[in-house]
Amino acid sequence: MLTDRFKYDPTVIVGATLVFGLPLTLLFPSFSVWDVVPKVRVERLHFIEQDLTWSQSNTTLVTILALFFCLFLEMRKRKLDAMVDKVLMLSQAADATMEVEQSRQAAAVRVCLQLLDASTEHYENLVVLRDELRKRDKLNFQAPPVIELSSSVM
8 A cells, every 4th residue: 555655645745736836826927727737618618618817717726626625634534533433432442341351350359368368267277176186185195005024025
């Protein structure tokens, strides 16, 4: 595509040159745009056969070109506005998705913290039970009967 290689759009450059260059031709009294444009005689359209001065013709042509250039710029502006609206809509959708994801992750973190608290309580209960069992075993610990060797075995 041409816009990938060039910094400026060629149609905009040509349009701007015509719109801003043609009024400069009014500064030259002997020059007319109609001298450059090939002549075609139209006999069926009588409104074209009216007597116009060269400056009126140049002014009319410049005005028409300026209107077409403004129309072209308006169409490009509308395309850009549509693109901006699409980007904003996508950005809002991404923001909404991020909020949902953040709330889901926050809920997952809360569940993990609850599980961690529950496991901590169970661990503390196990430690307390182990200590109680050790105390109980120490109290109830009875030494096995001592077997003394008889003198005959010796």
